[in-house]
Amino acid sequence: MHVRHLPAAALLLACCASPVSPQQPFALQGTIVTPSQVLQNGSISISGNLIEDVSASPAGTQNSAIVTDSFIFPGLxxxxxxxxxxxxxxxxxxxxxxxxxxxxxxxxxxxxxxxxxxxxxxxxxxxxxxxxxxxxxxxxxxxxxxxxxxxxxxxxxxxxxxxxxxxxxxxxxxxxxxxxxxxxxxxxxxxxxxxxxxxxxxxxxxxxxxxxxxxxxxxxxxxxxxxxxxxxxxxxxxxxxxxxxxxxxxxxxxxxxxxxxxxxxxxxxxxxxxxxxxxxxxxxxxxxxxxxxxxxxxxxxxxxxxxxxxxxxxxxxxxxxxxxxxxxxxxxxxxxxxxxxxxxxxAAADKQIGSLAKGMYADLLLLRKKGTDPYQTLVQAALADVRLVVIDGVPVYGDVDLMNKLLPGRNLEQLTVCGAPKLLYMEPQAGIPETAKTFRQISEELKSKLEQWGTSLAELAPCSGSDLN
Ligand SMILES: [Zn+2]
CATH class of the missing domain: 3.20.20.140 (Metal-dependent hydrolases)
Structure with a gap:
């Protein structure tokens, strides 16, 4: 496709954004696809918004790497x-x-x-x-x-x-x-x-x-x-x-x-x-x-x-x-x-993202292991297989076990994606009230307006392979 952007009505915001609050450093254990090489049982440690280390050893530089039983890819x-x-x-x-x-x-x-x-x-x-x-x-x-x-x-x-x-x-x-x-x-x-x-x-x-x-x-x-x-x-x-x-x-x-x-x-x-x-x-x-x-x-x-x-x-x-x-x-x-x-x-951003290495921004996609081939898993993944998504060092979405371990005490919203329970984390940005809404609120507001125009809100996720046509 596409057509022109049709911009929103003007509304000047009072303030600017603040970055998401820093996470505690954490480390994840799994099969790491860097993607130039595959580390079968490695670990990746994250500090702030950056990758602190990628190690071929499961313990890495940290003693407390979370076992994910996942293939760990750079975020797509x-x-x-x-x-x-x-x-x-x-x-x-x-x-x-x-x-x-x-x-x-x-x-x-x-x-x-x-x-x-x-x-x-x-x-x-x-x-x-x-x-x-x-x-x-x-x-x-x-x-x-x-x-x-x-x-x-x-x-x-x-x-x-x-x-x-x-x-x-x-x-x-x-x-x-x-x-x-x-x-x-x-x-x-x-x-x-x-x-x-x-x-x-x-x-x-x-x-x-x-x-x-x-x-x-x-x-x-x-x-x-x-x-x-x-x-x-x-x-x-x-x-x-x-x-x-x-x-x-x-x-x-x-x-x-x-x-x-x-x-x-x-x-x-x-x-x-x-x-x-x-x-x-x-x-x-x-x-x-x-x-x-x-x-x-x-x-x-x-x-x-x-x-x-x-x-x-x-x-x-x-x-x-x-x-x-x-x-x-x-x-x-x-x-x-x-x-x-x-x-x-x-996008001229290959010094920052697109591979997993020390000093890169911590953007990760973790997929449930199915078999031993990470590439085959990636191209055949179902959306329920997404174990975790980390953006800028912040776990934003994933399975209940990993999200609860990584973000104890945070306000996590439950979603069901293709029958699988998932948790979403959206940290409100200072001075930007629109970022404080839950996914449910966003969906209800859109749904109500779209129905006035005789249509409906799209599914969040396609859950049937038979939809390919
Ligand atoms: Zn387009």
């Missing part, structure tokens, strides 16, 4: 999403389209998605609810970082309610020195959101280092759509040209092998969203050509109305698609990297 990094849209139920237009412009002009899209989305996001309070619902959905789906959360109303910081859950790489990554709405990662839809002045600003920003990553929707349509295909040449020529390191094209469904060869040569990445492509256009990007040309490819869900509900579901979708290719395009290790190390590189 979602570099293509539209978080506030993920409150909306799946959209089944029962047809396919030539390109994004075609479906955006249909009444069916307007009634099912854009009108209810506008009604919600033009109200500040509900816009925050929608963002936080979408972030919780992303976390339940295995992500610790996203791109595409709630944008500010022009010239304001009224989207501070995004703070405190996932890392919003394009809004405020939460790394040392990051500032709300001054992120060095830019996320845009070409050409809808790209005026001549934006082109000039991005070109200059990429040259000066003010912008370190530019993630841009381009070439979104069927594999034979000429209008979508033409966007490659336009981007190559416009401004100073966007075939340069730091740039990644999202979708590229209409691009061909020659385009991918040029991208590889110029150091341009690709962000692949197969489920949304196949549901909207009946086909997806020629990732075999992109891979053999040497393009770095990340995997991301796009949005849940026509894509996956989250990263784990998109991994499962991609693995299923891949198994039907002859020969398969990707290995399971490739797919794991496409959800961790590679998106970190494309």
């Amino acid at each position: 990094i979602d570099v293509h999403d539209h978080i506030t849209w993920n409150m909306l139920p799946r959209w089944r237009p029962n047809r396919t389209f030539r390109n994004r412009y075609e479906w955006q002009q249909t009444d069916a899209y307007s009634i099912a998605l854009s009108q209810p989305h506008y009604a919600i996001t033009s109200d500040h309070e509900l816009a925050c609810d929608a963002d936080r619902f979408g972030e919780i959905k992303a976390i339940v789906g295995g992500a610790t970082s996203v791109v595409g959360g709630l944008a500010p109303t022009y010239g304001t910081n009224d989207n501070a309610c995004i703070l405190g859950l996932v890392r919003n790489l394009d809004i405020d990554a939460g790394f040392t020195g990051s500032v709300l709405n001054q992120a060095k990662v830019w996320y845009t839809i070409y050409p809808l959101e790209m005026s001549l002045s934006t082109e000039a600003e991005v070109s200059a920003g990429l040259k000066s280092g003010a912008i370190t990553a530019f993630l841009i929707h381009a070439g979104e349509g069927s594999t034979t759509d000429a209008a979508a295909a033409q966007e490659f040449q336009m981007l190559a020529k416009n401004g100073d040209g966007f075939l340069r390191p730091g740039v990644s094209f999202i979708h590229g469904t209409a691009f061909n092998a020659e385009d991918f060869a040029e991208m590889a040569k110029a150091g341009v990445g690709l962000i692949w969203s197969p489920r949304s492509n196949i549901e909207l256009y009946g086909s997806t990007t020629d990732v075999r050509s992109a891979k053999s040309a040497g393009v770095k490819i990340a995997l991301a869900p796009d949005w849940s109305p026509t894509g996956s509900d989250g990263m784990l579901e998109e991994l499962k979708y991609a693995a299923t698609w891949n198994a039907a290719q002859y020969p398969p395009v990707f290995s399971e290790i490739d797919l794991a990297n496409m959800a961790t190390a590679i998106p970190a590189q494309l």
Whole structure:
């Protein structure tokens, strides 16, 4: 997909956010996928928001590592999403389209998605609810970082309610020195959101280092759509040209092998969203050509109305698609990297996230062990198998045993995900009342408004594999 951001009504907040309160240092024991190597019975210790140590020994540097019986991965990094849209139920237009412009002009899209989305996001309070619902959905789906959360109303910081859950790489990554709405990662839809002045600003920003990553929707349509295909040449020529390191094209469904060869040569990445492509256009990007040309490819869900509900579901979708290719395009290790190390590189954040090593930010995903192969477990995981999600050193979601051990005495909210009891921890941010709401309150407020528009609130989690279509 996508459409323009429809920002919330202006409301200036009195204050700024404070970081979540520091956790006690803790250590987790399990099979650690760094992801460049697998430590069969290792431990990882966390102090503040950083990884203090990754050890091949189960005790590590601490005597009290919690036994998790899990595969411990870097948190998954979602570099293509539209978080506030993920409150909306799946959209089944029962047809396919030539390109994004075609479906955006249909009444069916307007009634099912854009009108209810506008009604919600033009109200500040509900816009925050929608963002936080979408972030919780992303976390339940295995992500610790996203791109595409709630944008500010022009010239304001009224989207501070995004703070405190996932890392919003394009809004405020939460790394040392990051500032709300001054992120060095830019996320845009070409050409809808790209005026001549934006082109000039991005070109200059990429040259000066003010912008370190530019993630841009381009070439979104069927594999034979000429209008979508033409966007490659336009981007190559416009401004100073966007075939340069730091740039990644999202979708590229209409691009061909020659385009991918040029991208590889110029150091341009690709962000692949197969489920949304196949549901909207009946086909997806020629990732075999992109891979053999040497393009770095990340995997991301796009949005849940026509894509996956989250990263784990998109991994499962991609693995299923891949198994039907002859020969398969990707290995399971490739797919794991496409959800961790590679998106970190494309977001210019690989010194901070995307792998597990001393000094990296502590963003983790723990999955229940099924068998002995961590990569197979990752691409086949059910959402009930998520044992724990740690973001910025804070355990935010997971199984009851681990959450209670890690956060004794904290205010944890019970959720049931695909029949499994889970606990969620959302620490209110100082001066931002929207962050004090429970998941239940958020859901009820959204549900009531969405029902006025003849629709309903999306499921938090997809629980049946048979929903893949
Ligand atoms: Zn999109």
